[in-house]
Amino acid sequence: MNFGHLDLNSTWFILIGVLFTGYAMLDGFDLGVGALHLFTKKDEERRLMLNAIGPVWDGNEVWLVTGGGALFAAFPDVYATVFSGFYLAFVLLLVALIFRGVAIEFRSKQPMRWWRQMWDVGFSCGSVLSSFLIGVAMGNIAWGIPIDARGEYAGTFWTLLQPYPVLLGITTVALFMMHGAIYALMKTEGALHDRLRGWINNCIIFFIICYAVTTMATLLYVPHMAARVRANPWLFSIVLVNMLAIANIPREIHHGRDGRAFVSSCLAMLALMGLFGLEMYPNLVLSNPLPANSLTIHNSASSQKTLGIMLTIALTGVPIVLAYTISIYWIFRGKVKLDKTSY
Amino acid sequence: MDVLTLSRIQFTLTISFHYIYPPLSIGLGVVLVLMEGLWLRTRNPLYHQLARFWTKVFALTFAMGVATGIVMEFEFGTNWATYSRYVGDVFGSALAAEGIFAFFLESGFLALLLFGWDKVGPKMHFFATCMVCLGAHFSAIWIVVANSFMQTPAGFHIVGEGLKARAEITDFWAMVFSPSSVDRLFHTLCGAWQAGAFLVVSVSAWYLLRRKHEAFARASLRVGLLVGLVASLLQLVSGHASAQGVAKNQPVKLAAFEGLYETTPNAPLTLFGWVDESGQRVFGPKIPGMLSFLAHNRASEPVTGLREAAPDARDRPPVNVTFQLFHLMVAIGFALIGIAALGCFYFWRGSLFTKRWLLWLLVFSVLGPQIANQAGWFAAEVGRQPWIVQGLLRTSAGLSAVVKANSVLAAMLLFSSVYVLLFAVFVYVLNDKIRHGPDDTDLHPSGKLALPERRKS
Incomplete structure (x- = not known):
């Protein structure tokens, strides 16, 4: 396909943002359900939690895999620098994601108490650690990492654990927990549903505290992450949408409209990721302390030819993916019931 | 290290x-x-x-x-x-x-x-x-x-x-x-079909040996054996096509598969054996002219040896390892054809269920595709060394700089x-x-x- 004068580099910046936002909105609730998993005590309730995400978590994780693949193809230098630079952090993320995945599959295969407890812990810790590390990675990209003139990472594992990235890691855990709790609320009924309603308030409070602290820290210590909105006041509308969406969540929960609360939560994530993208653009990874070495959509991109081919692939594939993903969610709508195919 | x-x-x-x-x-x-x-x-x-x-x-x-x-x-x-x-x-x-x-x-x-x-x-x-x-x-x-x-x-x-x-x-x-890519895809898929089919065959044969779930096991075995036989026969075709491609496009790898150092017409096929890398010789029974025939369809056609294809020893893969892995894969490939054919033959005759030795063989056949798939990929990847991208980038140059x-x-x-x-x-x-x-x-x-x-x- 010929895309004329379309700025392919910016298009791919947006598309990769879309993939990672899709990942946050979808696998975000899987990870959140995982983080809440150990708070449920009865075996049946744990099974309900697992089966709420059972049919969909696998497809949701594909958003991350495809996002990674798209990053590799569109901006290979970012993929190479970040993945080799964050080496141990990514190895931990992989181990966490492995445990999260296999625990769902294995847990209910055996009746023994120790067996189920082992996988419950694996599932929950894997989910919390994955969310945290994803947040830390985002925090580092925004805060800036030391990058040398060759475009290679010049820090160590401990450089990644600055207070700001750690704060973003905790905020991500809180966001996913709230998102997961709302999703679990949609999928459950009876006693578990009622208890989840109690937890959800705590989740919302936890998230709002984290959100406020992160926002303040960003404005004070990471001013470049607010520069574009400061320069273009009309962009403040996105901030407004974000705040209203968050404020709407407790309101909808109060009225028992779980579905709308979930949509609000998704909208809040969309606005957050949108702001993140707007402030980062055209950088993909900021270099700190030498901003000149930042990896941008121009100096780390693949050739125009490849970006064009990839866009053709995306335009062919993504509509089909969306069509059947939505159909599958529709087929599995409604409250979870345990049957013999359940986990 | x-x-x-x-x-x-x-x-x-x-x-x-x-x-x-x-x-x-x-x-x-x-x-x-x-x-x-x-x-x-x-x-x-x-x-x-x-x-x-x-x-x-x-x-x-x-x-x-x-x-x-x-x-x-x-x-x-x-x-x-x-x-x-x-x-x-x-x-x-x-x-x-x-x-x-x-x-x-x-x-x-x-x-x-x-x-x-x-x-x-x-x-x-x-x-x-x-x-x-x-x-x-x-x-x-x-x-x-x-x-x-x-x-x-x-x-x-x-x-x-x-x-x-x-x-x-x-x-x-x-x-x-x-x-x-097309030859290798076909080859990989045949290996995958074999892996699935022989798992089904193995479990079904085990049920039959234990006289459990017999109706289930017979039906399952029939599907498994048929897919297994078809995939194993296709694997012969795809393996041959793949090897001819290697002969044409990656002569160093083919020479390593067979431990061939000297470019010769009438190149022999070694059935099994050992490569003496320092002496640059292969020990083992050989069929004269067979390698030339398989690689180029004519026994008189020369097959390029390692000395010509990679004059510098640093451009060669570890020859004996590649040789052994390749031969292991081929041997298992032929064994699987035999096992699947035997299974199908006696299934069709109706006497499979009383032949306990054959059922036991079928139980263990599940390991065949697994070992062959691994050995085949090892042969393909080790045989490409020292390159990570053939002829363009060496494996040693592809590492992460900062790790x-x-x-x-x-x-x-x-x-x-x-x-x-x-x-x-x-x-x-x-x-x-x-x-x-x-x-x-x-x-x-x-x-x-x-x-x-x-x-x-």
């Missing part, structure tokens, strides 16, 4: 462990489509029971494949960053295409395959099974395309110089249909201990499923699947 050795060991461990599962998913996918198709066609509830039981086994292999597969996609960036920068423009698009066309398809429809039995009608469920199977095949296509670029790069040019040099696509379809040996070692220890645990759990759960056997309640399809029957009453 240095970063290079450690990174290579880490990649070997993670990819070999991963590669146990996707071939099983691909092969079982085909078996599931056949079983469910037979059920829809014949309405014989026995086939419904087959499909339900093998779906559970499929779910297990699929989960392991997903969990270990995500490591592979990240590992190019973590351990082979320079390689990633060099090939990202070409290799990355194949990986991204795999995500969009294959992974979404299989994991999306997997939900219906596993949990949709009572939620959708039989035809829709069958469609989902077909899509999962298709998705698994698509993923094989794109990953083999990506790997074939490393074997026989095509459709690209090199831009930049020195450390900034990288490969960029000039012709996408030339890259996709590189000289080796230290102790990090790689730590990661390797972590992955190995996790994988040992996972493998033990996988075997334990699989064994438990097999001991438990098919559910007799599956002989009576329930929910929406049962609608046609329900109307009668």
Whole structure:
């Protein structure tokens, strides 16, 4: 396909943002359900939690895999620098994601108490650690990492654990927990549903505290992450949408409209990721302390030819993916019931 | 140990462990489509029971494949960053295409395959099974395309110089249909079909030996043996085509497969043996002229030896290792044809079920495709050394510049201990499923699947 004068580099910046936002909105609730998993005590309730995400978590994780693949193809230098630079952090993320995945599959295969407890812990810790590390990675990209003139990472594992990235890691855990709790609320009924309603308030409070602290820290210590909105006041509308969406969540929960609360939560994530993208653009990874070495959509991109081919692939594939993903969610709508195919 | 050795060991461990599962998913996918198709066609509830039981086994292999597969996609960036920068423009698009066309398809429809039995009608469920199977095949296509670029790069040019040099696509379809990709894809898929089919054969034969679930086991064995025989015979064809491609495009690798040092017409085929690398000789029984005939269809045609193809010894792969792996794969390939043919013959004669020795052979046949698949991939990858991208980039030059040996070692220890645990759990759960056997309640399809029957009453 010929895309004329379309700025392919910016298009791919947006598309990769879309993939990672899709990942946050979808696998975000899987990870959140995982983080809440150990708070449920009865075996049946744990099974309900697992089966709420059972049919969909696998497809949701594909958003991350495809996002990674798209990053590799569109901006290979970012993929190479970040993945080799964050080496141990990514190895931990992989181990966490492995445990999260296999625990769902294995847990209910055996009746023994120790067996189920082992996988419950694996599932929950894997989910919390994955969310945290994803947040830390985002925090580092925004805060800036030391990058040398060759475009290679010049820090160590401990450089990644600055207070700001750690704060973003905790905020991500809180966001996913709230998102997961709302999703679990949609999928459950009876006693578990009622208890989840109690937890959800705590989740919302936890998230709002984290959100406020992160926002303040960003404005004070990471001013470049607010520069574009400061320069273009009309962009403040996105901030407004974000705040209203968050404020709407407790309101909808109060009225028992779980579905709308979930949509609000998704909208809040969309606005957050949108702001993140707007402030980062055209950088993909900021270099700190030498901003000149930042990896941008121009100096780390693949050739125009490849970006064009990839866009053709995306335009062919993504509509089909969306069509059947939505159909599958529709087929599995409604409250979870345990049957013999359940986990 | 240095970063290079450690990174290579880490990649070997993670990819070999991963590669146990996707071939099983691909092969079982085909078996599931056949079983469910037979059920829809014949309405014989026995086939419904087959499909339900093998779906559970499929779910297990699929989960392991997903969990270990995500490591592979990240590992190019973590351990082979320079390689990633060099090939990202070409290799990355194949990986991204795999995500969009294959992974979404299989994991999306997997939900219906596993949990949709009572939620959708039989035809829709069958469609989902077909899509999962298709998705698994698509993923094989794109990953083999990506790997074939490393074997026989095509459709690209090199831009930049020195450390900034990288490969960029000039012709996408030339890259996709590189000289080796179609042969290698077919070869990989046949291996995957064998892996799935012989798992089915093995479990069914074990039930027959134990005189448990006999009706189930016979029906299962029939499907398994047929797929196994067809795949094993096709494997002979695809193996031959693949080897001819190697002879043409990667003469060093072919010479290493056969331990051939001197370019000779009438080149002999060594059946089995040992390569004396320092003396540059091969010991073992040989068929004169056979290698020339197989590689070029004419015994008089010379086959290029290592001394001519790679005059500098540093450009050669470890010859004896490559030789042994290749011969192991070929030997198992022929053995599997024999086993499947024998099984089919006695099944057709009706006397298979009383031949306990043959049933035992079938039980152990499950190891055949697994070992051959691993040995084949090892031969293909070790035989390409010292190159990571044939003729363009050396493996030693593809490493991450900033990753230290102790990090790689730590990661390797972590992955190995996790994988040992996972493998033990996988075997334990699989064994438990097999001991438990098919559910007799599956002989009576329930929910929406049962609608046609329900109307009668």
